[in-house]
Amino acid sequence: MPGEANEKRTGAEDILWDLSDLYAGVSDPQIEADIARASALADEFAATYRGKIxxxxxxxxxxxxxxxxNIVEMTNRLGAFAYLIWTTxxxxxxxxxxxxxxxxxxxxxxxxxxxxxxxxxxxxxEFAQAMLGAAALARYRHWLEATRRYQPHRLSEPEEKILAEKSVTGRSAWARFFSELQGNTRYPFDGEELTQAAILAKLHVPDRDVRQRAAQAFTEVLRGQLPTLTFIFNTLAADKASxxxxxxxxxxxxxRNLENEVSDDVVEALINAVTARYDIVARYYHLKRRLLGVDRLYDYDRYAPLPAAEGRxxxxxxxxxxxxxxxxxxxRMAEVAEQFFVRSWIDAPxxxxxxxxxxxxxxxxxxxPYIFLNYTGNARDVMTLAHELGHGIHQYLSREQGMLQQHxxxxxxxxxxxxGEMLVFSDFMNRETDPAxxxxxxxxxxxxxxxTIxxxxSMNRFEHGMHTARREEGELTSERLGAIWLETQRAMFGDSVEMTDNYGLWWSYVPxxxxxxxxxxxxxxGELLVLALFARYRQEGDSFAPRYLxxxxxxxxxxxEKTLAPLGVDLTDPHFWQEGLGEIEKLVAQAEALVNGAG
Ligand SMILES: [Zn+2]
Incomplete structure (x- = not known):
């Protein structure tokens, strides 16, 4: 038995974080002292500035x-400590x-x-423009500008108040009804009553018959709820239109673009670039069909696992x-990352x-920053470490922007x-020789x-179709929504995956x-940006890294768009996004070569 336990050890068991850079523990008297101080500062701030900005x-x-x-930072420090220790x-x-x-x-x-x-x-x-142009406020310019970006879309105070209050029983209530309906629904399968997560997990099993029957069982329940779901979708689409x-x-x-701080042009360039390369999807699923050894792939085969080799x-x-x-x-990347290990900023096991x-x-x-993991030693865990360290380095390097402009x-x-994941993935591929x-x-x-891409x-194209149709045609039927869904999904898969009629109902559960x-x-x-940047890195070599940092x-x-400028990228240029898509195409070509025995 002890041998068995040893078998599972990864060496991460003793890698625990040290939160004492925040507080010594939950009974550290400094916590109460900081709460009192932040509270006094907040009162003082309100007394000094309310009505005077x-x-x-x-x-x-x-x-x-x-x-x-300063006050936001103090409260965040307290809140972060409480949250971090609570998650352990x-x-x-x-x-x-x-x-x-x-x-x-x-x-x-x-x-x-x-x-x-x-x-x-x-x-x-007039006041705001003067402030935004003032040298004294240069450091906070973006925060001030970004905070005001909704201003042209704000209504009068009484109107905002009414909208906020009525939303509780309007939009929010419909959204909650949808969540509760989904949460309470059970899906009969092989004599069991499964949750949505459990029935959808069956799409990832190797046994095709199970996948096919799970898809059928899931669809049947959706069909029963379809009038209700269609009504919710219509209501919320109309609410959004108003x-x-x-x-x-x-x-x-x-x-949404305003919230994401990107222009409509950038988003359009992204969408056009991706939809123009749906051929990459079809190409991969043709390969997957060969690997699974079936004549035809159906929608319920998309997540079928491939015969995998799993490293430890x-x-x-x-x-x-x-x-x-x-x-x-x-x-510099490794130097910053190293600190997380050496100075106990990671909680691993x-x-x-x-x-x-x-x-x-x-x-x-x-x-x-602090990093929280559940490291068990599989390949995905290594990628998760690379992922979280990427965040950690970003958070560490951007600290000098201060609390309001770090994120x-x-x-x-x-x-x-x-x-970070791409760096580790690409290094792994350069070193690993075992084809499997x-x-x-x-x-x-x-x-x-x-x-992710x-x-x-393709889901964005469905949303576009739904909102546009709802605005132009009025109330939409389930059939109309299903037609928009199948059209946008079939456009992506081409002839590589057969979308069954059942699948025509699957728009109705996406929260x-x-x-x-x-x-x-x-x-x-986010994902395509990185692939495109990675393509740049490959082309430009070492001169890319300092600018990325x-x-x-x-x-x-x-x-x-401005912070990315040092990398010389133009997000409104479809060609930039095409470079990222070219990277995925290369991955698919590599996979094909391996399957054909040439890799
Ligand atoms: Zn992340």
């Missing part, structure tokens, strides 16, 4: 933003109590401080693989009470993490890229369409 001069506004940033043992009552206490305090602080952003957003244009009209957004996607990696190996790949890119998953928490600029918008938030291992890694990478863009309209393209944006350092201090 639009009367300040540039120096005065700078002092206000700086004081505000969610059942610990003292951790839970501290987290709850700080969450409530944070809400109180927010209430005290919210006037500041509101007064800035509502300040007269919102966009009232707020003067030029298209269904415009508000000790913690020390994983660390070496990641640091080596990072060092090859630029010594799974253990009882610890939450699942992985994350890198930026914490606050005056401290440093990037969603579209570029996954850039450093995905780029190479093919397994390649297929994994290709399918991951497909699900092509699938998300993103209702909860966060327009959101899905951001995944594709500059981009990381800039954090969220400007619009993404």
């Amino acid at each position: 639009a009367t300040l001069d540039a120096e005065g506004l700078r002092a206000a933003v700086s004081a505000y940033e 043992d969610a059942a610990n009552a003292r951790y839970g109590a501290l987290l709850q206490h700080l969450t409530e305090l944070e809400a109180q602080f927010q209430q005290k401080l919210v006037f500041f952003e509101l007064e800035w957003v509502n300040a007269p244009d 919102d966009d009209r009232l707020r003067h957004y030029s298209s269904w996607i415009a508000s 990696y000790e913690w020390a190996q994983a660390r070496e693989m990641v640091l080596r790949a990072y060092a090859r890119f630029h010594p 799974p253990y009882p009470g610890k939450r699942g998953g992985a994350y890198s928490a930026s914490v606050v600029p005056s401290v440093h 990037t918008p969603l579209t570029t938030a996954e850039m450093a993490s995905t780029f 291992m190479r093919l397994a890694m390649l297929a994994q990478k290709i399918e991951d890229s497909f699900s 092509f699938r998300q863009i 993103h369409f209702l909860h966060t309209p327009g959101y899905v393209y951001a995944y594709a944006f 500059e981009v990381l350092r800039a954090g969220g201090s400007d619009w993404p």
Whole structure:
């Protein structure tokens, strides 16, 4: 038995983080002292500035933003500590109590401080323009500008108040109804009543008969709920149309683009580039069909596992693989990454009470990021380490931008993490000689890229079709929605995967369409951005790395189009995105060569 336990050891068991850079523990008296201090500062801030923001001069506004940033940093430091320690043992009552206490305090602080952003957003244009142009405010310019970006779309205060209040029983209620319906639905399968996650997991099993029957069972339940689901989709699409009209957004996607800090042109260039290369998807699924040894692939075969070779990696190996790949890119990358290991900023092993998953928490600029893992030693865990360290390096290097401008918008938030994965993946492919291992890694990478790039863009095309049709044609039938869905999905798969009539109902369970309209393209944006940057890196060699590090350092201090400028990329140029797609095509070609025995 002890031998068996040893068998499973990865060497990550003793890799625990040291949170004492934040606080010594949950009973550290400094916690209460910091709470009291932040609270006093927040009161003082409100007393000094409430009602006066639009009367300040540039120096005065700078002092206000700086004081505000300081309070936000203090509360985030407290909140980060409580959250980090709680994720290591969610059942610990003292951790839970501290987290709850700080969450409530944070809400109180927010209430005290919210006037500041509101007064800035509502300040007269002339004042705002003068402030944005003032040298004294240069450091905070982007935050000030970004905070005001919704201003042209805001309604009057009483209108906003009514909309917010009615949304609770309107949009939010419909979205919650959808979630509860889905959460409560069970899917009969082989005498069991399965949850949605459990029935969809059956699409990933090797046995085709199980996949086919699971797809059938899932569809049958959707069919029973179809009138309800169609009504929810119609209602929320119409609600969004009213919102966009009232707020003067030029298209269904415009508000999302504004939130993501990208222009409509950039998003259009991305979508056009991806939809023009759907042939890559068909090419891969033809290969997958051969590998699975079937005559025809159906929609329920898309996630069938390939015969895989699975490696095992000790913690020390994983660390070496990641640091080596990072060092090859630029010594500074490895130097920053190394600190995470040496200075105990990583909590690596799974253990009882610890939450699942992985994350890198930026914490606050005056401290440093911490990385949370559940390392068990498989290939995916190595990639997760590369991913989270990519985030960690980005967060570490962008600390100098301060609390308010460290974070990037969603579209570029996954850039450093995905780029880190690419570095490790490419280094692995350069070193691994076993064809089975190479093919397994390649297929994994290709399918991951497909699900983040092509699938998300094809879903964006469905959203586009749905919102456009709802605005032009009025209430849509289930058949009409199904037709838009099948059309956009068939466009992607071409003749490589047969979309059954059953699949025509599968638009109706995707929560993103209702909860966060327009959101899905951001995944594709981030992943394809990285592939395109990687193509640049390959072309330009070592001169690329220092400029890339500059981009990381800039954090969220400007619009993404500007922070990416040192890399000489033009996001509105479809050719830039095509370079990224060319990288995926190369991966597919490599996989084909391996299957044909030439790789
Ligand atoms: Zn991530």
